[in-house]
Every structure is written in structure tokens, then in C-alpha cells.
Amino acid sequence: MILQSFKEAVAELADANKIKIKNTAIVTGIGCHAKIFDYVNLNSFSGLHGRVLPTLLGVKMSNPELKVIGFGGDGDTFSEGASHFIHACRRNADLTMVVHNNQVFALTVGQPTPTSERGFLDGYPPPGVTDQPLNPIALALINGATFVARTYALDKGHLKATLKQAIEHKGFSFVDILQPCIIFHNVVPYFQKNVYKLDKNYNPSNFKAALEKALEWDYCFDKGTKVPIGVFYQIKKPTFEEQLSVPDNPWYKTERKINWKEMTEEFKS
Amino acid sequence: MEKVILIGGRAGQGSAVTSNFIGKIFCHLGFYVFNYRDYPSLIRGGHNFNILRISDKPVFSQKEKCDIILAFDQKTIDLHRKKLNKKGIILRSFDFEPVLKKIGGPKILENDILIGSLFKYFSVAKEVLIREAEKEFPKDNELIKKAIVAGYDLTKNKEKLISKGGVKYFLTGTDGVALGAIASGLDIYFAYPMTPTTPLLNFLAKKQSRHNILTFQPEDEISVINAALGASFGGAKVMVGTSGGGFALMTEAVSLAGMAELPLVIYLGQRTAPSSGIPTYTGQGDLKFALNAGHGEFPRIVVAPGDPQEAIFRTQEAFYLSSKYRIPAIILSDKHLAESNYSFDKIERSPLISPKIAENMPENYKSYTITKNGVSPVFFPGQGPVVRVNSYEHDDEGNTTENPIWAEKMNDKRFKKLPYLKKEIDKFNPVSLYGKGKNLIIGWGSTKGAIVDALPEIKNYRFLQVSYMSPFPKEQVLKEIKKSKKVVLVENNVTGLLGDVIAEQTGFIIKNKILKYDARPFDTEFLIKKIWTFKN
Numbered sequence: 001m002i003l004q005s006f007k008e009a010v011a012e013l014a015d016a017n018k019i020k021i022k023n024t025a026i027v028t029g030i031g032c033h034a035k036i037f038d039y040v041n042l043n044s045f046s047g048l049h050g051r052v053l054p055t056l057l058g059v060k061m062s063n064p065e066l067k068v069i070g071f072g073g074d075g076d077t078f079s080e081g082a083s084h085f086i087h088a089c090r091r092n093a094d095l096t097m098v099v100h101n102n103q104v105f106a107l108t109v110g111q112p113t114p115t116s117e118r119g120f121l122d123g124y125p126p127p128g129v130t131d132q133p134l135n136p137i138a139l140a141l142i143n144g145a146t147f148v149a150r151t152y153a154l155d156k157g158h159l160k161a162t163l164k165q166a167i168e169h170k171g172f173s174f175v176d177i178l179q180p181c182i183i184f185h186n187v188v189p190y191f192q193k194n195v196y197k198l199d200k201n202y203n204p205s206n207f208k209a210a211l212e213k214a215l216e217w218d219y220c221f222d223k224g225t226k227v228p229i230g231v232f233y234q235i236k237k238p239t240f241e242e243q244l245s246v247p248d249n250p251w252y253k254t255e256r257k258i259n260w261k262e263m264t265e266e267f268k269s
Numbered sequence: 270m271e272k273v274i275l276i277g278g279r280a281g282q283g284s285a286v287t288s289n290f291i292g293k294i295f296c297h298l299g300f301y302v303f304n305y306r307d308y309p310s311l312i313r314g315g316h317n318f319n320i321l322r323i324s325d326k327p328v329f330s331q332k333e334k335c336d337i338i339l340a341f342d343q344k345t346i347d348l349h350r351k352k353l354n355k356k357g358i359i360l361r362s363f364d365f366e367p368v369l370k371k372i373g374g375p376k377i378l379e380n381d382i383l384i385g386s387l388f389k390y391f392s393v394a395k396e397v398l399i400r401e402a403e404k405e406f407p408k409d410n411e412l413i414k415k416a417i418v419a420g421y422d423l424t425k426n427k428e429k430l431i432s433k434g435g436v437k438y439f440l441t442g443t444d445g446v447a448l449g450a451i452a453s454g455l456d457i458y459f460a461y462p463m464t465p466t467t468p469l470l471n472f473l474a475k476k477q478s479r480h481n482i483l484t485f486q487p488e489d490e491i492s493v494i495n496a497a498l499g500a501s502f503g504g505a506k507v508m509v510g511t512s513g514g515g516f517a518l519m520t521e522a523v524s525l526a527g528m529a530e531l532p533l534v535i536y537l538g539q540r541t542a543p544s545s546g547i548p549t550y551t552g553q554g555d556l557k558f559a560l561n562a563g564h565g566e567f568p569r570i571v572v573a574p575g576d577p578q579e580a581i582f583r584t585q586e587a588f589y590l591s592s593k594y595r596i597p598a599i600i601l602s603d604k605h606l607a608e609s610n611y612s613f614d615k616i617e618r619s620p621l622i623s624p625k626i627a628e629n630m631p632e633n634y635k636s637y638t639i640t641k642n643g644v645s646p647v648f649f650p651g652q653g654p655v656v657r658v659n660s661y662e663h664d665d666e667g668n669t670t671e672n673p674i675w676a677e678k679m680n681d682k683r684f685k686k687l688p689y690l691k692k693e694i695d696k697f698n699p700v701s702l703y704g705k706g707k708n709l710i711i712g713w714g715s716t717k718g719a720i721v722d723a724l725p726e727i728k729n730y731r732f733l734q735v736s737y738m739s740p741f742p743k744e745q746v747l748k749e750i751k752k753s754k755k756v757v758l759v760e761n762n763v764t765g766l767l768g769d770v771i772a773e774q775t776g777f778i779i780k781n782k783i784l785k786y787d788a789r790p791f792d793t794e795f796l797i798k799k800i801w802t803f804k805n
Contacts, residue, residue, distance in 0.1 A: 025650045027499065030660075037659070038669050043650035045502050046659045046669070047495065048525055054492035058499025058507075061457060061485070063651055066503065087488040246483050251456040252504030252626055252649050254481065258452050260618055263480075267440040267616065269296035 001153045002100060002177060003039055005160040010042070013164060019067045027056045029081070031073035032107050032181070033100035050080025053088045056095050057240075063250035064241055068094075069167060074101040075113035078134050082114070085136075088172055089143035093240035096166045096173045099136065100153075103219065104185035117220040122184055133219035137232055140174045141211050147173030148210065148233040152195050153180070154188070158229060165231060171239050178227070190221050198230030205235055270325045270430055273332045274387075275349050277318030278341025278362075280311045287339070287380045288319035289610065291387065292439060294401045295323045296612055298393065299434035303718070304610035305331035305790070310464070310548040316344055325432045329576060329611060329718030333794045339383055360386060368419050378416040385420025392426040438616045442606035442715070443468040445577030446536055449584025450508055451480050452618045457500050458484045459493040460510040464548045465604035466538040469510050490515035494522040494533070501531040502658055504626070504649030506588065510536040513555050514545065520562040526597040527567025529658040530637070530645070530683070534587045539603040541788040550788035551604035553714055553761040557769065559599045560739055566680070568687050570598035570694075571738040575701075575717030577611050583736065585619040586697050592623045593693075594644055594686045601738065603761070605790040606715035630654060636667040639678065643685030691740045699737035700745045706730045709753035710800075711746075711779065713738070713767050716759050719791035726793070727800050730757075735767060743774040750777050757781040757803055761790065 013019045024042050028034040030049035037046040043066075047055040056070040077085055077099050088097065103120075105111040110122045112129045115136065120129040140148045147169040151162040159177065166173040178195070180187045203209065210233035217227045247254065276288045285306060292302045300323045308317040320331040333352060338359045340346045346359060353359070362379040369379055381402075388398055398417050406413055440448075447469055450458070460470040474484040487493055490511055497507040511519065516537050526533045539555045541547035559571045570590050574583040584600055591598035627646055634654030638645040645665075648654045657667030664675045703721055706729040712720050713735045720732050733749045735742070750756055750771075758768045758779045763786045768779045783799045785791055 022653055023651050025503070037657075041655055043656045044667075045499065045529075045657075046661060047498075048521055048660055051491060051495040051522070054487060054495035055499035055502075057487070057492075058459075058496035058501075059503045059650070060499075061483070061496065062500035062503025062505035063649070065651055083488055084492060087492070244483065245478060247481070250504055250649070250651060251500075251506070254454075254456065256454045256481070258454075258618075260452065263448060263451060264438065264616055267438045267444060269293060269437040269439060 001156060001159065002179060003036055005156055006036070006163055007040060009160050009163040009167065013167060018168060023065050024067045024069070025059050027052050027059060027068065027070045029072040029076035031076050031105070032102070033071050033073045033076070036071055050076055051084065052076065053081060053084040053095070053097060056097070057088070057091070057093050060093055060095055060241070064248055065250060067167065069096045069098065071098050071100065073113070074099055074103060074115045075105045078114040078136060085139070086143050089140050089145040089174070091240045092144065092146055092171045092237055094170055094172070096169070096175070098163065098166070098175045099177060100179045101136070101176050102179050102181040102185055103187070104181050106181045106184045110184040115219050117222070119222070135214060135219060136174070136176045137214040138211060141207070141214055141233055145174050145233070146171035146235050146237050147231070149174070149231045150176045150178065150229045152178045152191060152229050154191065155195070155229070158197065162231065169234065171237055178229070187221055191227060194225065195227045195229055198228055198232070202230065204231045204233050207233065270432070272323045272337065272430065273335040274321040274323070274337045274339060275318055275335040275352065276321065276339040277316060277345030277349060279313065280308060280315050280317050281313040282317070282341040283377055283380050284317045284319050284341060287384065288321050290401075290405050291384060292321050292610055293405060294388065294393070294398065295321070296437035296439045297397070297401055299432035299437065300325060300430070301327045301437065301612045302439060302610065303328045303331055303612070306608050308549050316348065318345065318349070327612075328722060330722045331790070331792055333792050337387070339387065341380065365420065368423065369416070372412065372415050372419055374412045374416070378412060381413050381416035382420035382423070385417040386424045389421045389424040390427045392429040395421050435614060437612045437614065439610050439612050440577045440616070441468070441608055441610050442574070442577050442580045442602055443472060443608065445574065445580025446584050446600060446602065447472045447476070448616070448618070449581040450534070450588070451476070451482065452581070453585050453588035454506050454623060455482055455508055455588070456505040457497070457507050458482065458510065459487065459497045459507065460484070461486060461490050461493050461515060463512045463515045465540055465607040466510040466512055466536055468607065469536060490518040491522070494519040497533055498522060498526055498529065498531050501533055502529075502650070502656070506592065506623070508534040508536060510538070512538050512540050513542045513558065516555070516558070516562065521564070523597055524563035524565055524567065525660050527563060527565065527569065527683070528660055530595040531658060532592040532595050533597045534584070534591050535597060535599045537599050537601050538607045539601065547788045549604065551715065551761060551790050552786065552788060553603060553716070553766065554763070556601065556738065556762070556766040559601050560770070567683055568594070568596050568690065569739055570596065570690070571601055572598070573601040573714040573736055573738060574606065575714055575734055575736065576606070578613055578616055579736070580606070581616065582619045585621050589621045589623050590690065590693065594690055595647070596686065601714065603715050611718070635665045637663060637665045637679070637682070639665055639682050641685070642689045643682045687740060694737050694740060694742070697737070699735070699742035700749070701734045701736065702731060702749065703734065704731040707753060708755040708757070709733055709749060710757050710759055711735065711767065711771070712759040716761055716791050719793055719796050720759060723793045723796045723800070726797055730800065738770065741770060741774045746771060747775040747777060750775070755781065755803060757783060757800065759783045759791070759796070761785055
């Protein structure tokens with residue numbers, strides 16, 4: 001569903017001349033999400049578990065003309081990659097990070113991740129997970145992300161629209177996709193019953209309201225709490241690249257003339 | 270003519286700045302200077318000292334015994350008095366308090382009063398000092414000049430030093446790596462601060478706009494190397510810098526560079542290990558770590574320069590080979606090389622130019638096309654063809670695969686590069702020979718300075734410096750070993766790591782070892798004393 005929505009999102013943005021396919025690059029981590037690497041015909045880098053964000057930043061730094069999109073899992077992004085996520089939010093480079101959040105390590109057959117609910121048991125010894133789940137939406141907000149959204153894999157229209165908005169956003173955009181793993185963490189019935197879209201009158205530029213909304217659901221399934229999806233927050237801030245004094249061209253096009261005499265002058269007695 | 274000056278005080282009292290300035294003045298006067306820096310991991314307090322060795326002949330190492338002590342505190346005198354030669358003198362900056370009172374200004378000016386007195390002692394013209402002060406401190410130098418003159422007028426001429434004159438270049442190993450990287454067309458330098466490679470980050474950061482480069486300090490070393498690989502994928506020429514602990518964090522991605530076939534230059538400055546070790550001191554304990562870091566098998570370059578001029582060449586070679594063969598290249602340095610100043614009559618760069626980027630767009634581009642030498646044609650995202658790099662084993666299009674045929678093919682592809690690489694390295698003097706004699710000293714990296722300086726005094730010994738550690742020049746090393754009566758290994762580590770590499774690569778086991786692992790570099794006197802124990 002995510003693959004199809006992403007393909008359509010990219011194709012529609014390209015048709016509307018908002019992005020160029022040849023200037024689009026994706027980076028994937030390790031986990032079920034990373035299968036997307038083999039299914040899209042885009043410039044792509046299948047990197048290391050947890051390191052999607054630094055790799056993605058590097059790709060962007062190498063060529064400001066590129067539109068870069070990272071895909072990670074919840075284990076990938078919030079376990080090994082948690083510190084990168086925090087710093088990516090603070091930095092506001094023009095990147096899009098899409099997390100396939102199934103709240104489980106599925107590729108290794110069912111261990112908990114930082115977003116697994118309390119009491120999670122499958123593949124894990126009793127009493128199950130005792131840690132409080134990490135709330136990615138709240139984490140992104142308090143660390144300065146300029147686009148924070150949650151969507152639901154089984155609502156294809158919402159998913160595609162959210163991805164398009166995220167890709168178009170200038171600055172760090174984060175999309176948390178609730179994507180239940182039907183083998184190891186099947187919470188489809190809960191989501192079908194409780195997921196709801198943010199109200200049309202919701203104002204995504206109000207930080208405090210966004211934070212309050214982010215805390216509405218705690219990623220657990222025991223209280224029957226409703227699960228809001230939509231763009232929680234979006235503002236404009238100077239991007240990382242805008243604040244660097246670097247050329248607007250890709251580095252590989254930089255013409256260099258080495259003036260050895262001038263370079264070594266300061267060491268001369 | 271040779272003079273050794275020890276300059277010491279508490280951290281923050283300026284022994285590094287003062288010794289650097291004095292060293293530059295002597296260089297200006299046509300002398301060769303070596304400046305060794307010894308300091309604890311402290312911002313203020315403790316005890317810092319520098320040893321300046323000044324000579325009319327080239328020198329590449331410090332000496333234990335000194336002729337002059339310049340002391341900024343009593344502790345310097347207490348600690349180092351025993352190293353002072355018989356006719357040696359001690360100058361104390363804190364004796365100049367009354368002079369400073371007359372001038373007015375901060376206490377640090379006592380150092381400049383001391384500099385004035387020192388050069389008067391050596392009969393150097395006052396005008397030279399003034400000019401050098403203006404050069405070294407272009408802004409707000411009035412008080413400095415006043416202090417130098419006041420110190421100058423306090424003393425009498427005692428000695429006159431004579432040099433052959435001529436221009437000198439005074440630079441550290443860090444400067445050498447920086448110059449080599451800029452000359453190679455470096456685009457982005459990624460690093461997280463860690464002694465002894467932080468000075469490179471500082472140096473390149475200052476040069477950003479002048480050389481149109483970018484330096485970036487992300488949240489940790491893992492980000493450093495993964496961001497660098499992302500940028501390398503995007504076509505930027507990248508380098509990362511760190512020391513052992515930071516490199517340990519990077520190793521997973523070193524293996525990624527090997528699998529994805531992305532160029533990456535790694536500047537690895539060793540310090541005393543294991544673990545946090547002794548952060549601001551030297552050692553050569555990471556040779557096998559550099560050779561083996563990263564899981565799995567993939568070709569890599571490991572090159573160890575022995576002085577700043579070599580650092581320029583070797584850095585250029587690392588960039589050239591890494592981008593041509595699309596493999597990681599490690600420049601293995603250490604604290605002693607990185608932070609000591611060396612002097613040269615001239616400094617040169619290598620004529621190497623990195624391979625040009627492709628321009629003709631192929632019809633059916635495959636990122637991992639299998640070729641004769643294992644190197645695939647390269648494009649960058651945005652140029653047109655879809656570029657795909659993969660940390661998983663992959664087919665020639667970059668698609669993830671578990672197929673046994675592709676697994677074997679791709680391993681062969683990566684290792685096909687090795688014989689070509691080896692041939693290329695043979696042209697870069699992977700080993701160097703110094704002196705004459707039937708016996709052989711073998712060493713690498715920063716020990717070169719002390720060994721080369723000791724050679725004239727240890728007849729019958731020549732010195733084989735091994736610079737390329739991977740691919741290893743085994744034929745050249747074995748040839749010299751076979752020609753020698755006695756072979757002595759000299760290393761700044763506990764077990765003789767190069768000795769192990771030589772044994773593995775050539776089958777020859779070196780029995781005579783001079784190993785120093787007190788976190789301090791070799792000096793000539795120590796080395797000569799040790800060599801004598803093997804002299805029958």
C-alpha cells in the first residue's frame with residue numbers, strides 16, 4: 001500500500017512539474033520497509049540499519065538539486081537511529097523521512113521496538129514490554145521538525161496526500177505511517193475502529209495544539225483511545241542548506257583550480 | 270650547530286603559541302626546526318611543554334636533552350632541570366613581572382618579553398623580531414612588540430648562531446593532510462571532534478570560503494561516516510576524520526563503503542589506546558585495526574605517511590585511488606605526526622589528478638556493471654541514469670540478491686581491483702630506503718623522524734620505511750629483509766604490529782624489536798641506546 005501510494009505520489013508530483021524524477025533519490029534502512037528499494041526505479045541507496053537520516057543528509061549535502069526521501073522502520077528509526085532522528089528534527093535540512101511504523105521488528109520475526117505498546121508479548125518473554133512507547137509525533141515536535149504528520153496505511157487516499165505534502169514541504173518533514181504487521185502485530189481491527197482524521201478547522205501552525213494532539217494517543221491499545229491522523233504541524237523555517245554558504249550546484253560540477261603557491265604561503269618563513 | 274629549547278608552563282600559559290612563534294622566527298633565519306608538543310587533556314592547569322630542536326641541518330625529531338629552558342612556572346624547572354645540558358640556561362617569564370608592570374597589559378605578555386630576551390641572547394636583530402611579530406599577530410600587536418623590545422633591551426648578546434639561510438616551510442602533519450585534501454579537490458569534510466584529528470577540522474573550517482569547501486560536524490561518528498557515504502553517492506569528494514574510538518564507531522559503515530563501492534577517504538589519527546587511553550599522547554596501536562576494521566572481506570587502502578610532506582602526497586594518493594577504484598582509503602597518522610611542526614626547504618604536491626566524471630549517457634546503465642578491472646562506470650544521481658547502491662549483496666543493477674552465482678560474481682568483482690591497485694601502488698614508492706648498511710631497521714609512520722635523525726650515528730644500519738600497509742608491498746619488503754644481516758623492528762606499540770603484518774605477508778619473523786609504549790614518541794638518544802643492544 002505504501003509502495004503504491006509512494007509511486008503514485010512521486011508520479012503525480014513529477015507530472016505537476018513539482019519534482020524531477022531524475023533528481024529524486026531515496027535512502028532505505030534495514031527491515032521490511034527497505035524492500036521498497038528493490039521495487040522503485042529511482043536513484044536509491046540501501047544503507048544501514050538506523051542510519052537512514054545521516055545518509056539522507058549526506059545525499060542532500062552532495063547535491064542541493066536533489067529531492068531526497070528516506071524510508072525507515074520504527075525499530076530502525078527510533079531504536080538504533082533515535083539520536084539521528086532528534087538531530088534531524090533540530091537541523092531542518094530539506095529531507096523527507098517516512099517511517100513504516102508497525103510497532104514490531106517483523107523481519108526478525110516479532111521482537112518489540114520502541115513504539116511497541118506496554119504488555120507487547122509476541123516473541124518476547126513475559127511480562128512483555130514494560131517500557132513506555134516512544135511517541136514519534138511528540139518527539140519530532142519538541143525537537144523542531146517543521147512538518148509532522150501521521151497517516152494510516154489502510155487509508156490509501158490519505159496516505160498518498162500526506163506523502164505528497166511531505167515531499168513538497170521545504171525543510172525536515174516527518175511522516176509516521178501506521179502500518180500494522182498482519183503477521184506479528186495485527187492491530188488492524190483497533191485502527192479500523194479508532195483512527196480518525198484531524199478536523200478541517202485544525203490549525204497546523206499552532207505548536208501547543210499540535211503537541212496536545214500528539215499526546216492524545218500513546219501508541220498503546222488498552223484504553224480504546226482514538227487515533228488522530230493528518231498533518232499535526234507545519235511551519236516555515238530557514239533550512240539547513242539555506243544557512244550554509246555553499247554553491248547551489250552539485251559538488252561534482254564544481255570547477256577547482258589549485259593555486260599551490262597561494263595555499264602554502266602561510267607556512268613559508 | 271644545534272640548539273634544543275624546552276618551553277613549558279601550565280595549560281593556558283601559552284607554551285604552544287610561544288614555541289610555534291619562536292620556531293617560525295628560527296625558520297625565517299634559515300634554520301631547520303622541529304617542534305614537539307606535549308600536553309595533558311586539560312584546558313587550564315597541569316603541565317604543557319614543547320621541545321624546539323633548531324639546527325643548520327634538516328631535523329625531524331625532538332631530543333631529550335636541552336640547552337635552554339624557557340619556564341612560565343616553577344614546575345617546568347623542577348620537572349625538566351635534569352634534562353638541561355651542562356652549560357644550559359634557564360629563562361623564567363615570571364622574572365619579568367616588574368618589566369611587565371612598566372609596559373602594562375595582560376600577564377601573557379611576559380612570554381613576549383621572554384622571546385625578546387632569548388633572541389637578544391642569540392644576537393638576532395631587533396627588526397627581525399618586530400617584523401615576525403607583525404606577521405604572526407597581524408592585529409593588535411603594539412603591546413606584543415613593546416614587550417619583545419623590552420625583553421630585548423634587558424639582555425646582552427651571548428652567542429651568534431649561523432645557518433645556511435634559505436626559505437623554510439614550517440608545518441604539521443595535520444597541515445600536510447589538509448593541503449593534500451584541498452589539492453585533491455576535497456568537497457566536504459565530515460568529522461566529530463577527537464584528539465588528535467580535531468586540528469584538521471578546525472583548519473579546514475577556517476578555509477571553507479577560501480577554498481570553496483564545506484566542513485560539517487554531525488551528532489556522532491556514525492553520522493559522520495554515513496553522511497559522508499551519502500554524499501559520496503551524490504558525487505561529492507569526501508573525507509572523514511577521527512581517532513581510534515571514533516573509528517570503532519564507524520566500522521559498520523567502512524564495510525558499507527566496501528560493499529556499496531563508494532569512494533571514501535578516512536583520516537585516522539592514532540592516540541594512546543586501548544579505550545580512552547591517554548588522549549593527547551601518541552601511539553601506533555591501531556595498525557591492525559585499520560587493516561581489519563569492518564566485517565567481511567573487501568579491498569581497502571591503508572597508507573601511513575611519515576612526515577608532513579609525505580602526508581600531502583599520501584593524502585592525494587588516497588583520494589586518487591579511492592575515487593578511481595571506489596574503495597575506502599585510510600590515511601593512518603598519529604598524534605606525534607599530526608601535532609608536531611616539521612621544517613622543509615620546499616613543499617610539493619603530487620601531480621595526480623582524480624579521474625574525470627563520465628559525460629556520455631549510456632542506454633542501459635547498470636551501477637555495478639562487471640568490467641575487466643572490477644571498476645564499474647560511475648554516474649551520480651541527477652546526471653540521468655538511475656544510480657543504485659546497495660548494502661546488501663546485489664546483482665549488476667544493484668538489486669538485492671541471495672543468488673549464489675551473483676554472490677560469487679560480486680565478490681570476484683570487488684577483488685578484481687586488487688592486482689590493478691597493487692600495480693598502481695608500486696609506482697608510488699610503497700616503501701622507502703634511507704642510509705646504507707648491512708643491517709636493517711624497519712618502521713612506519715611518525716617513527717620515521719627519530720630513525721632518520723639517528724641513522725648518521727648508527728653506522729651499518731639502513732632504514733626501510735613501509736608506507737603502504739594495504740595492499741602490502743610484500744615483495745619490496747622481503748627483498749630488503751633478505752639483503753640484510755640483522756633486522757630490527759621499531760614501533761610505537763606494545764607487540765610490534767607491523768612485525769605481525771610482515772610475518773603474515775612474507776613469512777619472515779622479525780625477532781629484534783624496539784618497542785616503545787609509554788605514550789611518548791621516540792627520540793634519537795633513546796633509539797641509539799636501544800640499537801646498541803643489538804650491535805653484538
